[in-house]
Amino acid sequence: MIRSLLRFIDARRLIFILVLVTLSLPLLLRWSVPPVRMTAAELLFNEIEKIPTDVPGKIVYLALDYGPGTKAESGSQAKALIEHLMRRRIKFLVTAQVLDAAPIINSIPDEVAAGLMELYPNEKWEYGIDWVNMGYTAGAGLNIQNVAKAASIPNFFKRDARGNSTAEIPLFNGVTSIESVSALIQITAYVGTLESYLQFFANEKYRPIFLHGCTSIATPQSFIYLDSGQIKGLLEGIAGAAWYGKLLSDKYPDRPVDDSVVINTTLGVAHLLVILLIVAGNFVGIFGTRASKRRTDV
Amino acid sequence: MIRLVTFLGGFYFFLEFLLPTEFFGFSFAPYHEYITNGIITVGVAAIGLGLISILRVHGTRILKVSPGWFPSTLLLLSMFAMIFATGNEAILDRNDAKLYERAALLREFATLVAKDGGTAELSAEARTTIALEAVETFIQELPTSAEPEADQSAFQELVVAKTELQRRIDSGSRETLPGVNEGLAQVATALRAYKTTVREASSNRKVYNLLYQGLWTALAAAMFSLLGFYIAAAAYRAFRVRSVESALMMGAAVIVMLGQIPFGVWLYEGLPALRSWFLSVPSSAAFRAIRLGAGVAALLMAIRMWLCLDRKGGKA
Numbered sequence: 229m230i231r232s233l234l235r236f237i238d239a240r241r242l243i244f245i246l247v248l249v250t251l252s253l254p255l256l257l258r259w260s261v262p263p264v265r266m267t268a269a270e271l272l273f274n275e276i277e278k279i280p281t282d283v284p285g286k287i288v289y290l291a292l293d294y295g296p297g298t299k300a301e302s303g304s305q306a307k308a309l310i311e312h313l314m315r316r317r318i319k320f321l322v323t324a325q326v327l328d329a330a331p332i333i334n335s336i337p338d339e340v341a342a343g344l345m346e347l348y349p350n351e352k353w354e355y356g357i358d359w360v361n362m363g364y365t366a367g368a369g370l371n372i373q374n375v376a377k378a379a380s381i382p383n384f385f386k387r388d389a390r391g392n393s394t395a396e397i398p399l400f401n402g403v404t405s406i407e408s409v410s411a412l413i414q415i416t417a418y419v420g421t422l423e424s425y426l427q428f429f430a431n432e433k434y435r436p437i438f439l440h441g442c443t444s445i446a447t448p449q450s451f452i453y454l455d456s457g458q459i460k461g462l463l464e465g466i467a468g469a470a471w472y473g474k475l476l477s478d479k480y481p482d483r484p485v486d487d488s489v490v491i492n493t494t495l496g497v498a499h500l501l502v503i504l505l506i507v508a509g510n511f512v513g514i515f516g517t518r519a520s521k522r523r524t525d526v
Numbered sequence: 527m528i529r530l531v532t533f534l535g536g537f538y539f540f541l542e543f544l545l546p547t548e549f550f551g552f553s554f555a556p557y558h559e560y561i562t563n564g565i566i567t568v569g570v571a572a573i574g575l576g577l578i579s580i581l582r583v584h585g586t587r588i589l590k591v592s593p594g595w596f597p598s599t600l601l602l603l604s605m606f607a608m609i610f611a612t613g614n615e616a617i618l619d620r621n622d623a624k625l626y627e628r629a630a631l632l633r634e635f636a637t638l639v640a641k642d643g644g645t646a647e648l649s650a651e652a653r654t655t656i657a658l659e660a661v662e663t664f665i666q667e668l669p670t671s672a673e674p675e676a677d678q679s680a681f682q683e684l685v686v687a688k689t690e691l692q693r694r695i696d697s698g699s700r701e702t703l704p705g706v707n708e709g710l711a712q713v714a715t716a717l718r719a720y721k722t723t724v725r726e727a728s729s730n731r732k733v734y735n736l737l738y739q740g741l742w743t744a745l746a747a748a749m750f751s752l753l754g755f756y757i758a759a760a761a762y763r764a765f766r767v768r769s770v771e772s773a774l775m776m777g778a779a780v781i782v783m784l785g786q787i788p789f790g791v792w793l794y795e796g797l798p799a800l801r802s803w804f805l806s807v808p809s810s811a812a813f814r815a816i817r818l819g820a821g822v823a824a825l826l827m828a829i830r831m832w833l834c835l836d837r838k839g840g841k842a
Contacts, residue, residue, distance in 0.1 A: 240759055240804025245757045261788035264798050287646050294741035297750035328746075367566035374559050396630040432547060444786070448809045452817070454811050467786040496787030498754065501781055502761045509762040 250501045251477040257450050261493045263470035272439050272461025273475045278411050287400025288320040291414040295328025298417035298443055304469035304488035305415050305441035310340045314353050319399050321364040330364040356397045363389030369424040376406050376429050407434045415441035466492045529834040536832035611734040622721050629714040633707050640703035658695050675727035684716040
């Protein structure tokens, strides 16, 4: 019995079991360790803080280009950013250039607004007044070019994702061309979608501030645009989202702990396991080879 | 012909990008949106081609009961279920939006009549009567009883708004049109709130949520999560330090990993700063070189495609 169990648990199966336990336990126990400081996320936070709220006809253009597969990372980033925008009463338009994101961009602002209204029963965040969902738009770079060149963004879209005429949406009062966009925030899990915005979301006279959130794996690619100043702030995976959440909690102390800190802690434990496995693999590799050599010599 | 169209298409975008907004009195702006919309439409048509392809491949497999017919059946069933649920959601959205739009149009009309009065063809009183009758017809088309599963308080608010609007119409004259306008806004808000609750409780929304949240989201996240297991297995089995380069790579990987997890600072406080340096200096330099190389290659590929040098049997 024990022998057959040991035969079943080979190295690969043992690793899978270890990963399962390492990921499940902190999530089930909701273990949270304060996140590490992410300076790029701080830059993003400060840029949002700088956006004036008293200028009519100004909006933030929020592009959520990710699917359910990266919900843990990109979803946490989107929630934190939308919460910040809503708390500061910055009006925003949400859209996506990937089809997977269509239901996400509809539900996330609703969820965040509901959470805030539960926390502050005397305040209200309303669709059409505080945010509007323009839905998925086909055409990627071509469509982005057209938005940037449009004389009127509401007229370009004509309708929101819920079928309402943009002329009837109060958020668009005073909104004209790209010059009404104070900042572009793009959160993505897809390679190349940020580049489409960097290339085309501007006209001859005006370029909004670009802010970006990416998955951990895409961080090295996004860093080149932060270094060059093309993006002014960056959320790096779940670690960026967790630090952003911490900055929000510092500013709004009544804010409840969000899931990003727990996910970040869990991922941290998993990273430690990966490091241990690299060391163990090399240890076994070196000593295993020596031992087999010795056996061959004998 | 294909070569000519390809060349002209490329030439158009080349000129559109390079030339100033106005060039000897000519501007691309009025035509550009139409041209790009046309291209987007052609691109979207690929979805239709994809559907036909899926139906041919998997339909044939099912009809011939070839190996793999069961997964193919599941695939087609899922596809049709999703098309049905999302299509139905879109139709319901559009129907609701038509009602809100009518309220908006009526408001606009009421505002115009209140502001401008009559026209050469119609007196102010006649226009006022038409506006009020149109509002009355609109009220009659609103829901008269609450859907059993909808939020009853939202329906009550709609009833209150409707009654108030009816009262304003009954005492209607041109002077009271701004009041009717206000009443229409209240009805539109209450209607939107009520319709939202109706839609949330609808069976179509439940099917859609089951398909999207219950299946698609969970399956997509599960597929992505599997990577974690394989990365861990690969870290043990394949990440071996056999040379100086691989040692450097492992060192950088460990520093970047430890630098972004909460436990890294327990070992050394400077790890996050070291991680940032790795990402912004050596890693950025390498990525810029890769991107530059890829950019030049993409440009060459684009030129080859533009000039149709990539045709089968073509000579480059």
